Amino acid sequence: MTALIILSLLGILVLMMGLFHLKNKVLILIIPVLIAGIFLNANEYGLNASYFSQMVHFDNFAISFSSLLILTTTLIFGLCLQQYKTSKKPVEDIYALIIFSLVGAICMVSFNNLIMFILGLEIMSVPLYVLAGSNRENVLSNEASLKYFLMGAFASAIVIFGMTLIFGATNSFQLDEIRNAVSGTKMPGVLQVGILLFIGGSLFKAAAVPFHFWAPDVYQGSPTVITAFMATVVKTAAFAGLFRFMMVAFQDISGLWVNILVIITIATLFLANFSALSQTDFKRLMAYSGISHAGYMLIAILVLNMNAADALFFYSVSYSLATIVAFGIFLTMKNATGEYSLEIFKGLSRKNPFLAFGLVIAFLSLAGIPPLAGFFGKYFIFTSAIKGGFLTVVIIAIINTMIGAYYYLKVLNMAFTKDVYHSAPVKNHLLLDAVIVFAAIGTLILGFFPGLLQGFI
Amino acid sequence: MRSLILLIPLLPLIGFLLNISWGKQLPKKISGGIGVLAVLMSFLLVVYGWLQSSGSESTIDYTYFKWIETSAFSINFGFQLDNLSFLMMSIITGVGFLIHLYSDGYMHKDDGYYRFFAYLNLFIFFMLLLVMGSNLLITYIGWEGVGLCSYLLIGFWFKNHEYNDAAKKAFIVNRIGDLGFIVGIFFCLLNYKTIEYAALNELAAGSIQIGSAVVTTITLALFFGSTAKSAQIPLYTWLPDAMAGPTPVSALIHAATMVTAGIYMITRLNGLFLAAPFTLDVILVVGTATALVAAIIATRQNDIKKVLAYSTVSQLGFMFAALGAGAFVSGMFHLTTHAFFKALLFLGSGSVIHAMSGEQDIRNMGGLKSLKVTHLTFLIGTLAIAGIPPLSGFFSKDEILVNVYSKSFWFFIILFATAMLTAYYMFRLYFLTFHGKFRGTKEQADHLHESPLSMTFPLMVLAILAVVGGFLGIPEVFHMPHTFNEMLGKIVKIPELTVSHTFEYTVMGISTLIVGAIIYLTYQYFVTKEKLPSKSEKGFWSTAISNKFYIDEAYDSLVVAPVMGLSKWLYRVLDRSLTDGLVNQVGLTTLLSGQSIRKLQTGRTSLYLFAMVLGLILILCLNFFNR
Amino acid sequence: MISLSLLLLILPLVFSVITGFLSGKNARASAMAGALINLVVAGYAFTQFEANTSYQFAFLSDWIPSIRAKFHIGIDGINLLLILLTNLLLPVIIYTVKHEDSNRSGLYYGLILFMQFALLGVFMALDALLYYIFWELALIPIYLILLGFSSQPDFKTFVKFFIYTLAGSLFMFIAILYVYIKAPGGNFSIDNFYNNHLSEQEQVWVFLGFFIAYAIKIPIIPFHTWQPDTYTKASTPGTMLLSGVMLKMGTFSLLRWLLPVAPLALATVTPVVIILCIIGIVYGSIIAIRQKNIKTLFAYSSLAHVGLISAGVFALNADGFNGALIQMFNHGIIIVGLFLIAEIIYTRTETYHISELGGIRNEAPTLAFTFLIIILASVALPLTNGFVGEFLLLNGVFQYNQWMAVVGGTTVILSATYMLRMYQRTMLGLDRDYTKTILDLGTVEKIMVLGLVLIIIVTGIWPSILLDPIKPAVENLLNIIKIVQ
Incomplete structure (x- = not known):
């Protein structure tokens, strides 16, 4: 809760600092505060406190996920410096919007009342619509913003419609009350429709099939750090929120919706991985990669128990870290070449073995090759799913892992080929490198000692 | 005596090692001398050993170490010495010595003089192992070893590919027989748990039923091995070609000693064969x-x-x-x-x-x-x-x-x-x-x-x-x-x-x-x-x-050509086109379907929204059936 | 007092990191030093090893408490020879690295040492999850070595190798998860996996899961098609790693993780599997006869040899097991010897094509002679190490089925055919354009080649040094399988 307050204040402060054109200094403020936020947040671990007439509930689930969200955002701010350093326009508003979006995300993982959820969803989304178009000179960026806004609004409407139906069936917005209402008695048909609509709308932010269409276009058009933010923070928040809602409210009646979700999961996995195979643009590739990871994370929602919560958390951490490493390296390369295609990685191992090595860690972790964090993310999800009786889904997911390996390896292949794409020297940047090193080492450590992040929830 | 006997095969081996390592640097007199002397000394030792043991009644068994020992069986590295092996040893070293001496004159102008003596010594070593061994496997060492020396010596003038072909043919045809030999060994191990000559002959004298399938199979397998080494129908064709080697080699290996290995082995196992x-x-x-x-x-x-x-x-x-x-x-x-x-x-x-x-x-x-x-x-x-x-x-x-x-x-x-x-x-x-x-x-x-x-x-x-x-x-x-x-x-x-x-x-x-x-x-x-x-x-x-009854031609067209053709066919068709093609096809199909799925992504928002709605409707419809 | 097995495992990792930061000659020296130090440690462990069934020099510690996975490594008769082999081959492999690319050589050497770390981990792991991690871990450095340092880098070939092997191991992963969830102990320990109380039907599925991974890695036909291309196109150190050590991961795992984990399945599956292995022997040998590229030829010959090793394993008797373990060691030495010679020829002539070679013996007699010895070991001439292994293996198969042994035994003939054909065309005859000025072995090359030749001959004459330490473990393994069956 403290973190929520501090971050809100920070957002306002940053916005005000914009008046004084402290562009480059402002990060010096933001990053320490965010780090402090992580610690303050972690400090509340185990307190299980509720606030605002139980509108939000900071249990271990919420604390763990919100710590992750803040950490991810911190790292993304680390990437920001490189992105906006040369910008002549003020960037404080962009920073503030990111922070506000983060606040919304935290609300989404800690809600205890559906109103709070929709509030969080909107607080997170609206800044994003702006951020997606924050590169005003770029047509693609504007287009992305518009697309994202149009479809996002549509999705929000669906979520709210679903909520209304749920309210109609259970007569409450409070999660535990909904739970009590649905257990035991026979429920009206609208409840099921409501749940499905709610799931559908939430899956929009998580970018799962068939609500994923925005992702490649928006990822491609948005400024790179914003893409990274969408790929990590937004996805994590969407999944954590959905998981929380289903877990607390609808665990007992999983028969109503689980089969549909299985189909969505399988469709997501196949469609994403197949589509990713022939991508040549880095950001589009990451979009499809993100969609496929949504498929794996959906398995956790299928299983829906404490094991799965643990697994989902670990998965989110590993996925976020690896994605940040990938984006960090991409940013470095993009700044050197000014291009977005995968080709820019060509010959990286010759020009900069350090970055090439980071790329290896990031992409093999995303591919789920042990002993990197990504493997254990998949491992925990798969074990919980097998225990939960979803062996077929696991086998399909594993087949998709093989397909996925292809396009991740394709990127690595670029880095290790003999021909060099661009002779321009790759300039290392201290902060950026620090972020890459931090996230890469995190990926490695979690790969060797996955026990470190176990049992938080 | 034990170590003296060991010296008999070791001397030629030492001669081989000396000549192969330093023979090129040594003057011909010395390298030839090493070769000739090693065999002469070995011959003298054989004579001495034979005289010493002629009085004793039973055969002498010297076991030096356990060569291969598993829980199932144990094979000793040992020699069995009796009049039969001494007879063979004296022929090998005696005639061998004369041929070494002869070679000194015959090969004197050849560049590979030292190499020739090295190989001849190595041959004597393996041939001695063959006849001294106390079990089939030691004989098998010698058996294959002399095959190797035969290969080396037939192809001694290795710049000529006709000679090399003859050498290769000798080795491979002999290997066909060797397969029979080793299968015979496996049969012995499986059925009699031993491959010691003495034990096998003893078994044959006692417990083995005359004409039983097992003993017939074993002896046939071993005899098949002999048909290659001792140049009998159907595996004799290598021997005439083997004349490509220098003449002393033909005299020593392809007339006096190696080719008689099969006769020796069968005589050694006469008990078993009589059964x-x-x-x-x-x-x-x-x-x-x-x-x-x-x-x-x-x-x-x-x-x-x-x-x-x-x-x-x-x-x-x-x-x-x-x-x-x-x-x-x-x-x-x-x-x-x-x-x-x-x-x-x-x-x-x-x-x-x-x-x-x-x-x-x-x-x-x-x-x-x-x-x-x-x-x-x-x-x-x-x-x-x-x-x-x-x-x-x-x-x-x-x-x-x-x-x-x-x-x-x-x-x-x-x-x-x-x-x-x-x-x-x-x-x-x-x-x-x-x-x-x-x-x-x-x-x-x-x-x-x-x-x-x-x-x-x-x-x-x-x-x-x-x-x-x-x-x-x-x-x-x-x-x-x-x-x-x-x-x-x-x-x-x-x-x-x-x-x-x-x-x-x-x-x-x-x-x-x-x-x-x-x-x-x-x-x-x-x-x-x-x-x-x-x-x-x-x-x-x-x-x-x-035209030698066209046997070589028949083998070429019945065995060699089909194997060669099969090799090509297996590689090109079965391996590359079919098996690998199938694997590649799986990958290719995946990639291609990826490209077609990708076309769904048109970039038009209206279409996306339509797809989302369609998806939702589909989900709700599915839900209807799910109920 | 640090456990010897842990030391063996950690040293390569430490040197890998150090070497990764160096470049040029320093990297080479550091890598060589690391490999030699580990060889000394491995040699010491080998001498200290006692022939019994326990896991020696073991190291056990908690690793992931929540799922009861432990970090448990140790040495016993099953992995002893492979640990020795890995450490013996590493100096040779490091030696063959060409250092023209001094900018990235640190990375190259580092990856090779990292590979050693992963391989030793696979061999020593006594915890199924740890084992799986190392298994997959080994894929990363070899893939990067292939991709970044190959003579003919070819993404298609290497990605096929990667995805193919990854696909296989993911099936193994499912099988491991299944056993872990179903076995009474609820952990990944090897004992729990051996006493998994699964039904026969379940074990058949578990068997298949494990087997696909191994069949691809070994490779057993028809899962082998990645192998010839990869061997041919990889740089020689990469090929050596693949053929010398990495494929032993598969054959080793058959003994360690397949047979004792799914013994009830064996009655059902063995007949089919062993026939595949036998077919592989003949198939690989026949194809090898007409190969034009030395490395492809060795690749197919390797296919035939590992087919025999696998057949020996599935013969399910002491001879087969002993032979398989011995032959894994021998095959590693021999195939690395062969590729070393191929590399030496290549550095002098810049070609692997048999038709462009010939007459090398005229200029380089030592090279030709040592090559011949290695070839003879490969065709299993008695008094070379290849013979002992092949004899035991064929004898093992023979006890299983006589006709299979006869068919598999044709390798005796066919291997001589392709090897001597190749030897004649590369070494004998008159000088060719490519080989006119070929140099004989240099001093270091001589040390390397003669070292391998020495191992070939010593273990051929005196196989007990290898056989005696492993016998109790083999007996024990047979008992485990027999009791459960």
Whole structure:
């Protein structure tokens, strides 16, 4: 809760600092505060406190996920410096919007009342619509913003419609009350429709099939750090929120919706991985990669128990870290070449073995090759799913892992080929490198000692 | 004594190691000296060891270490020494020494002089292992080892690919037999849990049922192994090609020692083979057939070494026929005498080739009587192999004939006829080479010279042996001691001959008469009438014979070509196109379907929204069915 | 006192990191030092090893408490020889690295040492999850070595190798998860996996899961098609790693993780599997005869040899197991020897094509002679190490089925055919354009080649040094399988 307050204040402060054109200094403020936020947040671990007439509930689930969200955002701010350093326009508003979006995300993982959820969803989304178009000179960026806004609004409407139906069936917005209402008695048909609509709308932010269409276009058009933010923070928040809602409210009646979700999961996995195979643009590739990871994370929602919560958390951490490493390296390369295609990685191992090595860690972790964090993310999800009786889904997911390996390896292949794409020297940047090193080492450590992040929830 | 015996094979091995490591730097005298001395010392040790042990009753077993030991079986690295192995060892080292000595002269101008001695020493080492080993696997080491040396020595002049092909052929054909050998070993291990010779023969004397499937299979497998090494039908084709090697090699490996390994091994396991009458019959048939076929082919060959090679195949057939008739000692006896006279003949031919500056075609020779020692010793060898009494070949061949007669009349007739053929082709060879006019070029005539002492000395020694060797086994009709029977009687069962003395005398008399007649006729034809084998043969039979019955061609088109074709087909079609193609197709399909799915992403927001709504409707519909 | 097995595992990792930061000659020296130090440690462990069934020099510690995965490594008769082999081959492999690319050589050497770390981990792991991690871990450095340092880098070939092997191991992953969830102990320990109380039907599925991974890695036909291309196109150190050590991961795992984990399945599956192995022997040998590229030829010959090793394993008797373990060691030495010679030829002539070679013996007799010895070991001539292994293996198969042994035994003939054919065409005959000025072995090359030749001959004459330490473990393994069956 403290973190929520501090971050809100920070957002306002940053916005005000914009008046004084402290562009480059402002990060010096933001990053320490965010780090402090992580610690303050972690400090509340185990307190299980509720606030605002139980509108939000900071249990271990919420604390763990919100710590992750803040950490991810911190790292993304680390990437920001490189992105906006040369910008002549003020960037404080962009920073503030990111922070506000983060606040919304935290609300989404800690809600205890559906109103709070929709509030969080909107607080997170609206800044994003702006951020997606924050590169005003770029047509693609504007287009992305518009697309994202149009479809996002549509999705929000669906979520709210679903909520209304749920309210109609259970007569409450409070999660535990909904739970009590649905257990035991026979429920009206609208409840099921409501749940499905709610799931559908939430899956929009998580970018799962068939609500994923925005992702490649928006990822491609948005400024790179914003893409990274969408790929990590937004996805994590969407999944954590959905998981929380289903877990607390609808665990007992999983028969109503689980089969549909299985189909969505399988469709997501196949469609994403197949589509990713022939991508040549880095950001589009990451979009499809993100969609496929949504498929794996959906398995956790299928299983829906404490094991799965643990697994989902670990998965989110590993996925976020690896994605940040990938984006960090991409940013470095993009700044050197000014291009977005995968080709820019060509010959990286010759020009900069350090970055090439980071790329290896990031992409093999995303591919789920042990002993990197990504493997254990998949491992925990798969074990919980097998225990939960979803062996077929696991086998399909594993087949998709093989397909996925292809396009991740394709990127690595670029880095290790003999021909060099661009002779321009790759300039290392201290902060950026620090972020890459931090996230890469995190990926490695979690790969060797996955026990470190176990049992938080 | 134990370590002294170990020295016997080790000395040649040391000789090999010294020569192969430093031979190139050493002067020829030293490297040759090492080679010759190693074998000489080994020979002296054999003689010493034999004298020492001749008094003792039982065989001596020396186990040096456990070679391969698993929970299922244990194979010792050990030697078994008795009169049989000592006999073989003395032939190997004795004849081996003479041939080493001869090689010093023969190879003196060759660049690979040191290498030649190294390989020869290595051969002696492996050959000694083969005959000394106390179990089948030690023999197998030697068996494969001599095959390797044969490969190295046939292809000694490795710049010539024809020689290399011959070497390769020898190795591979021998490997076919080796598979039989090793399968025999597996059968022994599986059924009898041992491959020790002593134990196997003991088992055969006791618990093994005569003619049982197991013992028949084992003996057939081992005999199949022998057909390769000892050049019998169907695996003899490598031996004539093996003449590509330097002549001392042909004398040592492809006449006197290595090719007799099969006869030795079967004699060593005589107990087991006697327990398998069917196998003995097979051996008799194969031996007789080989003897006949090879002799027929030899009558039309014009290469001096090829004639001798087919003669060797034929003589080995005689020995196998003896084994098949159960007369193991007779086989060994013929082996011994054959070692003397065939080594002599080969070395003699080497001397001729040496004198003729490499010429091997007998049609281009003639009138070489000027090479006195060579001529005389060659004549002795020819007489011995033709079976003129009292030279060695007469006695040993006669013994085989008598033994086969007691088993089967028809096989006796065939072998008898073969013996007559032998006399014919050998004298044909002799007359064409040494009598008549000189038919070579002028340079050859100018260069004609007798070989140096190091070459003629072994010829003389071998000639003496070829003359007197027969007295080791004089038939009992002459009431003289049969040294061979006494020597090997304890090890090998000697069959009781049911043949009357009259018959024996008759055979000896008739055969001597016929041989005499053949010699006369051959002389008339080739010397008096000066007829020469024509360049191109006419008539069905002549063509077939001079082309060796097209056996090589048949093997080429029936075995080699199909395997080669299969290799290509398997690689191109089955492996690359089908199996790998299938794997690639899976990957390609995945990629292609990825590209088509990707087309869903058009970039148009309205379409996306439509898809989302469609998805939602679909979900709700599914939900309807799910209920 | 640090456990010897842990030391063996950690040293390569430490040196890998150090080497990764160096470049040029320093990297080479550091890598070589690391490999030699580990070889000394491995040699010491080998001498200290006692022939019994326990896991020696073991190291056990908690790793992931929540799922009861432990970090448990140790050495016993099953992995002893492979640990020795890995450490023996590493100096040779490092030696063959060409250092023209000094800029990235640190990375190259580092990856090779990292590979050693992963391989040793696979061999020593006594915890199924740890084992799986190392198994997959080994894929990363070899893939990067292939991709970044190959003579003919070819993404298609290497990605096929990667995805193919990854696909296989993911099936194994499912099988491991299944056993872990179903076995009574609820952990990944090897004992729990051996006593998994699964039904016969379940074990058949578990068997298949494991087997696909191994069949691809070994490879057993028809899962082998990645192998010839990869061997051919990889740089020689990469090929050596693949053929010398990495494929032993598969054959080793058959003994460690397949047979004892799914013994009930064996009655059902063995006949089919062993026939595949036998077919592989003949198939690989026949194809090898007409290969034009030395490395492809060795690849197919390797296919035939590992087919025999696998057949020996599935013969399910002491001879087969002993032979398989011995032959894994021998095959590693021999195939690395062969590729070393191929590399030496290549550095002098810049070609692997048999038709362009010939007459090398005229100029380089030592090279030709040592090559011949290695070839003879490969065709299993007695008194070379290849013979002992092949004899035991064929004998093992023979006890299983006589006809299979005879068919498999044709390798005796066919291997001689392709090897001697190749030897004749590359070494014998007259000089060719490419080989006119070929140099004989240099000093270091001589040390390397003669070292391998020495191992070939010593272990051929005296196989007990290898056989004695492993026998109790083999007996124990047979008991485990027999008791459960």
